[in-house]
Amino acid sequence: MDPSALLAVGQTALELGLICSLTVLALFLSYSMLNVCDLSTDGCFTLGAAVGAMVAAAGHPLLSVPAAMLAGVCSGFVTAVLQTKLGIDSLLAGIIVNTGLYSVNIAVMSGSSLVNLNKKDTVFTMAKDLLAGTPLEGQYTAVVAALAVVLTVAFLTLFLNTRLGLAIRATGNNPDMVRSSSINPVFTTVVGLCVANAFTGLSGCLMAQSQKSAEINIGSGMVTIALASLLIGTTLLGRGSILVRAVGMVLGAFIFRMVYAVALRLDMPAFMLKLVSSVIVALAISVPYLKQQWPTIRRRLFYKKAAAVRGGN
Amino acid sequence: MLNITHISKTFNPGTVNEKKAITDLSLHLAPGDFVTIIGSNGAGKSTLFNAVAGSFLTDSGSIVLDGQDVTFMPEFRRAKSIGRLFQDPMRGSAPGMTIEENLALAAGSGGWFSHMGQKDRKRFWDRLALLDMGLEDRMKQPVGLLSGGQRQALTLLMATMNPPKLLLLDEHTAALDPGTAEKVLKITREVVAEHRITTMMVTHNMNQALELGNRTLMMDGGNIVLDISGKEREDLTVRDLLEKFKANAGKALDNDRILLS
Numbered sequence: 001m002d003p004s005a006l007l008a009v010g011q012t013a014l015e016l017g018l019i020c021s022l023t024v025l026a027l028f029l030s031y032s033m034l035n036v037c038d039l040s041t042d043g044c045f046t047l048g049a050a051v052g053a054m055v056a057a058a059g060h061p062l063l064s065v066p067a068a069m070l071a072g073v074c075s076g077f078v079t080a081v082l083q084t085k086l087g088i089d090s091l092l093a094g095i096i097v098n099t100g101l102y103s104v105n106i107a108v109m110s111g112s113s114l115v116n117l118n119k120k121d122t123v124f125t126m127a128k129d130l131l132a133g134t135p136l137e138g139q140y141t142a143v144v145a146a147l148a149v150v151l152t153v154a155f156l157t158l159f160l161n162t163r164l165g166l167a168i169r170a171t172g173n174n175p176d177m178v179r180s181s182s183i184n185p186v187f188t189t190v191v192g193l194c195v196a197n198a199f200t201g202l203s204g205c206l207m208a209q210s211q212k213s214a215e216i217n218i219g220s221g222m223v224t225i226a227l228a229s230l231l232i233g234t235t236l237l238g239r240g241s242i243l244v245r246a247v248g249m250v251l252g253a254f255i256f257r258m259v260y261a262v263a264l265r266l267d268m269p270a271f272m273l274k275l276v277s278s279v280i281v282a283l284a285i286s287v288p289y290l291k292q293q294w295p296t297i298r299r300r301l302f303y304k305k306a307a308a309v310r311g312g313n
Numbered sequence: 314m315l316n317i318t319h320i321s322k323t324f325n326p327g328t329v330n331e332k333k334a335i336t337d338l339s340l341h342l343a344p345g346d347f348v349t350i351i352g353s354n355g356a357g358k359s360t361l362f363n364a365v366a367g368s369f370l371t372d373s374g375s376i377v378l379d380g381q382d383v384t385f386m387p388e389f390r391r392a393k394s395i396g397r398l399f400q401d402p403m404r405g406s407a408p409g410m411t412i413e414e415n416l417a418l419a420a421g422s423g424g425w426f427s428h429m430g431q432k433d434r435k436r437f438w439d440r441l442a443l444l445d446m447g448l449e450d451r452m453k454q455p456v457g458l459l460s461g462g463q464r465q466a467l468t469l470l471m472a473t474m475n476p477p478k479l480l481l482l483d484e485h486t487a488a489l490d491p492g493t494a495e496k497v498l499k500i501t502r503e504v505v506a507e508h509r510i511t512t513m514m515v516t517h518n519m520n521q522a523l524e525l526g527n528r529t530l531m532m533d534g535g536n537i538v539l540d541i542s543g544k545e546r547e548d549l550t551v552r553d554l555l556e557k558f559k560a561n562a563g564k565a566l567d568n569d570r571i572l573l574s
Contacts, residue, residue: 158428161428161429162425162426162427162428163417163418163421163423163424163425163426163427164425164426166410166414166417166418167418169407169409169410169414170407170410170415170418172409173407173408173409173410174404174406174407174408176404176405177404177405177406177407177415177418178389178418179388179389179392180389180392180396180397180405180472181392181418181419181421181471182389182390182392182393182421183389183418183421184387184389185389
């Protein structure tokens with residue numbers, strides 16, 4: 001692979017990695033902190049893309065960002081209420097919302113499964129105009145995405161160290177202790193999921209605008225891809241302060257995209273992305289478990305062998 | 314301080330597993346009372362604590378804490394005035410968070426968006442130093458790294474950070490080794506005395522039951538069968554206590570973990 005091709009690969013990986021890292025940061029809050037595996041992520045990502053694209057297509061590219069985030073908050077709120085107030089298992093709550101969002105998303109895109117943003121103003125075209133003539137001229141996608149990531153990381157670092165943030169972290173860690181600190185774990189779960197899904201929505205919004213179209217399947221498999229990135233990030237920078245761990249999430253998203261981009265260059269067909277992310281998630285979660293089980297497994301294997309020897313005599 | 318009138322609690326009512334855990338129990342505690350509670354297995358000691366703390370609502374009766382009716386108040390609201398320690402030292406703190414983060418959450422000062430400041434850290438440092446366990450120099454370490462005894466001491470500190478109106482201790486030293494248990498008990502005594510906290514403590518150590526506090530309750534079959542305080546309690550020995558229990562409950566004290574000495 002020649003250097004210029006590698007640079008192009010790195011460029012794409014950087015842009016996609018930054019945009020997707022917003023979803024990874026959302027899961028960092030819901031999955032790592034709140035201990036809830038939010039399976040509505042796919043639908044929420046698409047919702048952000050759809051809302052963002054519609055608002056941008058209507059001529060308000062700047063407004064599209066808060067609109068997409070607000071849509072994410074609403075989706076997160078529904079997921080949270082289903083699991084805290086209506087007795088629905090948290091995984092099932094996510095699946096239910098995800099399914100429902102499919103219809104909602106098509107309705108948002110006025111009955112179509114695709115919104116085209118060609119020749120429309122987006123936050124990226126605005127940045128392109130703004131950066132014209134500066135050294136960052138060709139990097140407008142990365143600049144916008146990086147700005148969003150930096151703001152999100154800064155927000156999370158501040159937020160997770162406030163009293164509310166501590167309470168959210170404790171909810172995922174030991175809900176009994178949250179109750180005994182006279183804080184309602186229902187409240188912390190609702191707030192946590194709302195904030196997390198705001199970032200998922202933002203991620204979808206930026207993704208759609210960067211590729212100049214939103215389509216109904218833009219978010220499919222996103223939760224697995226983001227989890228894969230999250231687990232890579234946790235392996236690299238899983239300990240330390242919230243800031244370090246959040247940076248690890250961004251790094252994880254970038255590395256995941258980089259590996260994937262290189263694999264594409266090595267003639268891996270594009271449709272393999274989701275299988276690769278599934279395998280990464282399955283391995284990342286099962287390997288530590290198997291490592292822990294290994295002494296028992298080994299003992300049983302040897303035990304059987306020894307028994308065979310004994311029995312043979 | 315605490316007024317419990319005619320509360321009852323039945324688990325799985327109407328099924329073969331029906332269990333009348335508390336039957337028509339009434340209890341009045343004066344401010345500053347330190348009550349020790351002993352009883353057989355399944356006597357309803359923990360159920361009583363759960364009912365007072367609000368882990369579940371009672372089937373009948375009322376619970377009034379310091380003039381406020383808390384009968385239907387959810388657990389997390391009652392926690393403002395009730396501190397509680399369990400036998401399991403892991404239950405009271407979040408292992409994935411640092412010592413100072415746990416304390417900050419328990420201290421609960423400031424609004425939702427307040428950050429821990431140097432002043433808070435200094436306060437936590439001072440309180441931790443009182444434990445004499447070296448925890449004050451490990452404030453940035455996750456609680457998961459602490460031993461059971463250290464965690465229980467920390468939980469005690471968290472529960473009394475803002476002195477509660479009522480402190481519930483459910484065999485909180487039972488899972489600790491004797492040395493650590495002694496230490497945690499000493500801290501308990503000091504904290505309770507310092508703030509004159511009304512306290513209820515379940516124990517299976519008969520000596521402890523007579524030695525600590527100013528009043529001893531014995532429970533059996535979901536009710537209080539013996540309530541001793543004052544002069545009568547001062548002169549009581551463990552042997553007397555067992556005999557009294559037998560006389561009142563109509564059977565010998567049957568607790569598989571009871572410590573007589």
